[in-house]
Amino acid sequence: MPEAERAARRVGLVVNPVAGVGGRAALKGSDDPVLVALARERGAEQVSPGRAEQALEVLASDGDGLELLAAPGEMGEREARARGFDPVVVGTIGEATTAADTRAAAAAMADAGVDLLLFAGGDGTAVDVLRAIGDRVPALGIPAGVKMHSAVFAVNPRGAGEVALRFLRGNGAVGEGEVMDVDEAALREGVVSARLHGYLRVPASASRVQGGKARSAPSERAAQEALGRYVAGEVLGDGLYLVGPGTTTRAVLAALGLEKTLLGIDAVRGGRLVAIDADERTLLDLAGPGTKVVVTPVGGQGFVLGRGNQQLSARVLRRCGPANVVVVATEAKLAALGGRPLLVDTGDPELDAELSGFRRVITGPGREVVYRVSS
Amino acid sequence: MTRLRPFHQASWNEPILHEQTSPGERGLLPPTVEPEIAALAGDASSALPGELRRSAPPGLPELSQPQVLRHYLRLSQETLGNDVNIHLGLGTCTMKYSPKVNEELIRSHKVADLHPLQDDETLQGILEAMWRFERTLCEVSGMERFTFQPGGGSQAVYANALMMRAYHAARGESQRDEILTTIFSHPCDGAGPATAGFKVVTVYAGERGYPDVDAIRAAVSERTAGLMITNPEDTGIFNPHIDEIVEIVHDAGGLCHYDQANANGLFGITRARDAGFDLCQFNLHKTFSSPHCSMGMPVGASGVTGELARFLPAPMVERDGASGRFYLDYDRPDSVGKLRAFHGVPATVVRSYAWVLALGGEGLREVAEVAVLNNNYLAKKVAEIPGIEISFAEGNSDRRLEQIRYSLERLQQETGLSTLDVARRTVDFGVSQYFPSHEPWIVAEPMTLEPAETVSRADLDTYAAILARVAKEAREEPELVRSSPHRSTVHYMDPEPHNDPERWALTWRAWQRKHGEG
Known part of the structure; x- marks a missing residue:
């Protein structure tokens, strides 16, 4: 009509x-x-x-x-x-x-x-x-x-x-x-x-690579919500996890009924916020072996660590263990990188090397992608 | 220089039949039953058990014969497709001419009047056709057995995922719950296993457009149930490391499924089993020249090795060695079960079998050779159009197999117009809108073309000329392209309402329910 x-x-x-x-x-x-x-x-x-x-x-x-x-x-x-x-x-x-x-x-x-x-x-x-x-x-x-x-x-x-x-x-x-x-x-x-x-x-159609393609805002939001529910419900468990900034990670906390500090790091344990907009020192106090770190590419360049989330410093990440870094991103967000690798820049070249290579990125319920991470 | 034909399509703005209903109107009034007969036979509907009888008549549209005839003829005038004009733009779907003589075969009473519940003894002809065509596909692929039950390629992939699970369960390895696929494989290679309950792990492409062997190595684990991969992927690039990839997955304990929806360039040249694959599927409505029929009657032929044959769905068509008679074998205790009512779409098997018989082995290989030749001829012409490039051209041979994913990124940079604008404008020249890409878009501003073996050189020249014309218009008259199509059944539509479920429904009944009318 x-x-x-x-x-x-x-x-x-x-x-x-x-x-x-x-x-x-x-x-x-x-x-x-x-x-x-x-x-x-x-x-x-x-x-x-x-x-x-x-x-x-x-x-x-x-x-x-x-x-x-x-x-x-x-x-x-x-x-x-x-x-x-x-x-x-x-x-x-x-x-x-x-x-x-x-x-x-x-x-x-x-x-x-x-x-x-x-x-x-x-x-x-x-x-x-x-x-x-x-x-x-x-x-x-x-x-x-x-x-x-x-x-x-x-x-x-x-x-x-x-x-x-x-x-x-x-x-x-x-x-x-x-x-x-x-x-x-x-x-x-x-x-x-x-x-x-x-x-x-x-x-909604402004993102890189997509050009004139009208990727709908509602479907991207739905993809984020589904991803958030899956990660909150089936990936993270009851332990401690540190959740980096971003609208995708916001969906993880939203699935738990929690409000995310959009620009900062929040810490969650047993479904409850234990730190809000935490700085590096707070994160160092909290983190230990097995603490999971949930990050998503921030901005248009594909950085998962070292841009906009420097509170997750090399020392914090070392304390948690590089294997406990959980990268989440919707398929559309990964595709918008046009094949360019995800990037890490923690300031610690050795840690960057450990975090690099082919890593799994969670893209949705039961869906993962094997993607190259570079430093 | 190719002259482009002036074209304008009919635009009827035809409402759906439900909107045209006129209470009491009928297409056919059957004569009333004579009183003597009614007295003897009673009310026919009373013969039905009570729970099967409707309490209210179905909400069917009420229309006269001329109204119905007009409706469908108008719709046919608003359609483009392979039987109307060049249809090479629907890449990955292998749109080819399907010989009309094969339609005669399936309309014959010998096929059309069969009922699946007839006794096997009275079905010998169709069973023999299915049995012989199964042997044909085994020869083409190197597999041991095939089923024609799946109602399309995606369901065949789903079936093969079920068989992978059954295989691992039988070996006590039920922890294998992950299926690997690749980003340029068909999305059903992930969606099928996901529907079957697997976790899906997608491997992205490396610089040359296919996955690095190291990426596959990093992806496999003790949880790997298998790999589902299309080769060539939609880029038209044949993965030169495919045997190594299969080996890595096998070494990790997984099985390998070859999605052969892109097999049109491979007939008689490579075989799935020879590369080590354990399962595969062909889409008869693509590669084997059966019409797509608007997704109405496709067949996904699913093939497996001898080791996996016991998991195939029931029934299978078998031949009794002694009598030479064909029969349906339901005694399959390890089968993954039934996928579809009865035997799938035997009519499509008949078409495909007839097509293969008409070609013979050498003819099949020629199909592949001509399809590849057509694609490379078109590629040369299309790549000469300023602003259009072949994806992953760097580091790869400039020859591709049967299809190519192009990129209109340069044209977009120059004009701001996207591949969707260009695709819409081509419709004004009488061809169906081309297929950009499966989701998600990895190649920027994609366009996927697949000229099968049945297009002529003149068709290829015309199609390239249409693209060249639209690319020129994008530079010189961008508004013409942006607001297109202008000569089609419908004109430009704002896509945004399509994202609003309040504005659409998949069926008339769903529409009524949504709006409180049902």
Whole structure:
């Protein structure tokens, strides 16, 4: 039966104009204004405006049905006009744009009630967007950054345009995507320090590889629930287990009627929470031989340890024993890795080696996958 | 250059029969019974036991003959398929021309009027056909015995999982509760054993598109009941280490099942038993040229070694050595039991047997050779289309067997449009939407094509030209592709409602129940 005619859909656009410039200058990121200046000195050109325009080119094919709200100047307005849009400009910016401008623009878009917020940038931009909008409106990243560990980006810029177009034309099913960021300053020192900041609501078909395929949010949720019930009921038993962050591991606790700390590690024994959002010291106090550690790949890169769950340190894992690491992931999540291995980076090369090789991943009730883990 | 035919399909927007019902309308009014006869015979329905009699008439649609005729003719106009146009896009399903003369055979009263409860003595013809075709499949596969009872490939896989379990139970090894399969094997190779109660362990592919031998080694254990693998998998790549893989599973104490749904490129070239497999299955409605009939009457022929034959379902068709008579043997104490009423679909066995007899051994090998040739001819043309590539091309020979999983990832990167958009648009040129891939998608933006031996070179050229045209449109007129199909029975539909069970039902009765009308 035909849907009732809808009013024009509103889409917001925020471009982080300096996202990505650090990549070509081998600076591991572009979060720091000093570095942006350095990158430009090294001759790095802006990348995000061009990538935003590629996405807009796809959106432009539905020009009549869309109302575009853009951040001022090079933060969206300029790109929108270049692709034939006449956007409603939201907010003001100074001469040099900063992260605060991204947050202010994104918040204004959410206040204006956009149906979807498109942002061009990388992980840092995603964190700013998350801080500004939380779960108020769905968002989608046009990949334009140096680091993109977050699972909120379309597979490429034109793909972002397609996903947005379909989302706005259709019924708008949304899923959750992790927003991750790596500390750039530490990374330049060779230390990876990743943080899971939270979850953005993203169009259900946005995940990597899937492209225009509308993998439904309801079926993915059902797959997570089935997996959670199975792991809670038949895999873990009554002993102590440490449950890492993620929506998949959340389903394990949900099956026990427990609420999960989405971004942290919770400890469960005999069906009860014994520690909530535990830090490394708490985990060391709790863990012993036979303690099970339940983790799921976090973000778009396939890391199961060492990104967003560093509380599960090498010392904690040693105490539990590497064989007790239980990896859970839905089939769709594994498939979205496109054949790339799962990754571990505990900071202890010997432990990483022990955790590597072909390991079993629990994907559903009575279902496991033999998958390569690398460090 | 191939000229593409202008095409437009009928669009009737035809309601289902239940929605067209008109109370009291009838297709046929049988004459009323004469009073004298009624007085003598009584009410016919009273002859039925009370518990079998309906208290209310069934909710059948009430329609006239012309209404019914129109309905089905309209539906037939809204259908595409192998008998209407080129149907090589349904990769893994081996869509081939099925000779119509074989339909004459099964419509003959000699087949059509048989009843499975007739005495064996009066079933000698059909039993002999089944017995002889069983010998044929044994020759093709190297196995010892076959059953035709399973109602499709998936049920044959399920049957073989049951036989694996029976085998291990008979040896006192019931702890073997895991079945291994691979990510590019057919999903039924996992689903069949899962239905039978096994835990399923899926091995992902390595860089060349098939599982690393080391991955198989890491997967086996004392809990391994067996391996269920398709080869070639849907990539069309023949696993060169298949014998080694079978050996690893055997060494671990497991059995090996060869899913031969992709056997069309292997007739007379390789045999399952020769590679060490213990069980296998053929899909007669694919490889052996019997129509799929919309899944209505398929046969999954399930074959096993002599050691496993005692576990096959009952009955088996046997031949009495002395008299040469054929009979049905129900005395099978170790059998895994019955899988389907009576004997499966003997009509499909007759079609397949006739097809094999018409070809002979050399003809069967030629089927494989031509299917492989067709596939590689098409592959060359399709890989020349900018944006379309053969998956796992790196490190592999550029020759494949009977099918290929392509990737439209490059085209997606350039245009944003997905393989599903391209597939929908091909329908505007009169071909059925192609099959992207089994789930989950591992190859990005997949497309799986399988041109069987019965397509012509002109068909292959036309199909490649359709793909080239749509790829060009994706660059030049993306909206045309995105909003397609435009010339088909239905136009673009938002897929999202399909995820909402409130919006659909599998049957009319289920629909009524959902909406409080039943």
